[in-house]
Amino acid sequence: MIDSTAPPIAALRQQLAQAIVGQAALLDRLVIALLTGGHLLVEGLPGLAKTTAVKALADAVHAGFQRIQFTPDLLPGDLTGADVYLPATGEMRFVPGPLFHDIVLADEINRAPAKVQSALLEAMQERQVTVGGVTRALPPLFLVMATQNPLEQSGTYPLPEAQLDRFLLHVALDYPKADEELRILDMDLQRHADGHPALARQALAMDAAAVLQARHAVRRIHLAPILRHYIVELVRATRDPGAHVPRLAGMVEAGGSPRAVLALAHAAQALAYLRGRDFVLPDDIIELAPDVLRHRIVLALEADLQGLTRDALIAALLRAIPAP
Numbered sequence: 001m002i003d004s005t006a007p008p009i010a011a012l013r014q015q016l017a018q019a020i021v022g023q024a025a026l027l028d029r030l031v032i033a034l035l036t037g038g039h040l041l042v043e044g045l046p047g048l049a050k051t052t053a054v055k056a057l058a059d060a061v062h063a064g065f066q067r068i069q070f071t072p073d074l075l076p077g078d079l080t081g082a083d084v085y086l087p088a089t090g091e092m093r094f095v096p097g098p099l100f101h102d103i104v105l106a107d108e109i110n111r112a113p114a115k116v117q118s119a120l121l122e123a124m125q126e127r128q129v130t131v132g133g134v135t136r137a138l139p140p141l142f143l144v145m146a147t148q149n150p151l152e153q154s155g156t157y158p159l160p161e162a163q164l165d166r167f168l169l170h171v172a173l174d175y176p177k178a179d180e181e182l183r184i185l186d187m188d189l190q191r192h193a194d195g196h197p198a199l200a201r202q203a204l205a206m207d208a209a210a211v212l213q214a215r216h217a218v219r220r221i222h223l224a225p226i227l228r229h230y231i232v233e234l235v236r237a238t239r240d241p242g243a244h245v246p247r248l249a250g251m252v253e254a255g256g257s258p259r260a261v262l263a264l265a266h267a268a269q270a271l272a273y274l275r276g277r278d279f280v281l282p283d284d285i286i287e288l289a290p291d292v293l294r295h296r297i298v299l300a301l302e303a304d305l306q307g308l309t310r311d312a313l314i315a316a317l318l319r320a321i322p323a324p
Ligand SMILES: Nc1ncnc2c1ncn2[C@@H]1O[C@H](COP(=O)(O)OP(=O)(O)OP(=O)(O)O)[C@@H](O)[C@H]1O
Pocket: 019, 020, 021, 022, 023, 044, 045, 046, 047, 048, 049, 050, 051, 052, 053, 149, 176, 184
């Protein structure tokens, strides 16, 4: 049961946990994205509840939700909308595309060609869409949750590495544990036994105004100067890892940008808020650093040859740079 005295964000997090078994990191990051207005890239094999989790979030905040299935024949206008000629009046009228929603699920983003991906990534950064020379703002809550299936490589279009920076977080999903998988099955059987085969529409945990209010509160979470230095040092280390770990010299082609510094700070503030604190702890930063940095690092060929992964590189830097 949701405790009605809990702060709205705790109630929201609880509500997500009722719809999704386990996957605690994904659920935390969904809430962090909501709390920062940052976009989320979720990578995972089929059937790991990517779509279900995003839908549960949209239900819980009672936001306008739209799923866009990315396919090879999709056009940028299918996302942004287009000017349509109205024969009756002889006028052009703008018909908004699916991007004009609070929460947009961009499913299997790597199945659409680069120009469609770019239209999405641009809208994510600008929070506005320009069609026919007219710029229109997207809703204030606007949040993109994109999914990517790492298996399906043939006939897909890799995301432009240079634009991945626009995602606040990159979450890599793993299989649930055995006991969790059993609970997923139990839950499914129970729902059918109760005669509610579809996920019941959940009690409203938060409305859009409450989300925007929480976003303001998150930006006021205290981030001590020593932790600001730590964040900057971590991100800079991804550009020149050899300065901290000699064997990593020359392994990186490009590291995190200043946007990565802001992303790590804002995400850590949101995690602190979610955990009920009004100040950031080093552990908030350490926990989120892999998901903030993973997709912003372009490894050099040498790293591929040696089998060095981005995660291993980030882990080595986290070990080498002492937390305050
Ligand atoms: N952790 C979980 N908790 C509850 N249900 C789950 C969980 N994992 C999977 N499921 C169930 O498995 C089914 C598949 O989930 P879903 O469609 O969300 O997967 P997906 O990751 O979006 O897959 P795809 O990549 O094929 O789109 C759903 O019925 C969902 O309820």
